[in-house]
Every structure is written in structure tokens, then in C-alpha cells.
Amino acid sequence: MKRTSDTAVVVKLYLHGKISQHCECLAPQAGCDEVEKMAFWEEMNLQLSEIPVEKRLIIGGDMNGHVGRTREGTEKVHGGWGVGERNDEGKRLVDCAVSFDLAFVCTWFEKKEN
Structure with a gap:
């Protein structure tokens, strides 16, 4: 550790x-x-x-941060099932994921809006 x-x-x-x-x-x-x-x-x-x-x-x-639902230009790291709009902190998360070839696993599965 x-x-x-x-x-x-x-x-x-x-x-x-x-x-x-x-x-x-x-x-x-x-x-x-x-x-x-x-x-x-x-x-x-x-x-x-x-x-x-x-x-x-x-x-x-x-x-x-919120990575949002939009995945345009980030299809490799974002599955398209995020919720809401991407905020500034979400932009930082997306930039980090792209830089280090990581993926937001939770965006590859559909979730309820609530």
C-alpha cells in the first residue's frame, strides 16, 4: 500500500x-x-x-465530477450511458481517462435517471 x-x-x-x-x-x-x-x-x-x-x-x-451522457470524441473511454451533463470536474476526469487509456466502466451500462 x-x-x-x-x-x-x-x-x-x-x-x-x-x-x-x-x-x-x-x-x-x-x-x-x-x-x-x-x-x-x-x-x-x-x-x-x-x-x-x-x-x-x-x-x-x-x-x-459528472462525465455526463455525451461521448462524442471520447468513445474509447465513455460508453454513452452517463447521466446528465458533464461538468468541469467531469471534463478533468475525461481528460485523465483519455490520457491514461482508462474507461468509465459505469457508462457502458444503462442506468435509471433517478
Whole structure:
């Protein structure tokens, strides 16, 4: 386990003969100042860049963003079943997913609006 900051921890798990890396995060809320948000995303990008591409990576936690339903230009990372509109924090999430070739698994399945 590697605690990367007050808001993130990376855990390596050995499951079924393979190493899986889990990053649990708590991103700054929408109302936090931009300096705090930028510091979080810089740290997140640094941590993700240190994980080898061939390793499994699962990111969980509360990223405090909405990726929305629109997937235009992000079809590789977004399944099209998001809810609502993408907000600024969601844009940061999408940018991160595109940069590190990650996917929003929850957007590949239809959900109820409520």
C-alpha cells in the first residue's frame, strides 16, 4: 500500500495470479478553490504515470465530477450511458481517462435517471 496524499492511496493486490493496482481517491469538491483542484490532478497524473501500462488499474472513490451522457470524441473511454451533463470536474476526469487509456466502466451500462 502506498499513501500518495491525504486524498489518495494505491494498493497492489495479487489476485488469481495477476497483480492488480487499485487507486482509491477523494477529489476536491466542486466548491473548492482551483489551486486545490490543480494540486490533486497533478498528483493524480504523477501517480498514474508511475504505473506500468501493462498493469491492471482500477480507480475508485469519489471523483466529484459528472462525465455526463455525451461521448462524442471520447468513445474509447465513455460508453454513452452517463447521466446528465458533464461538468468541469467531469471534463478533468475525461481528460485523465483519455490520457491514461482508462474507461468509465459505469457508462457502458444503462442506468435509471433517478
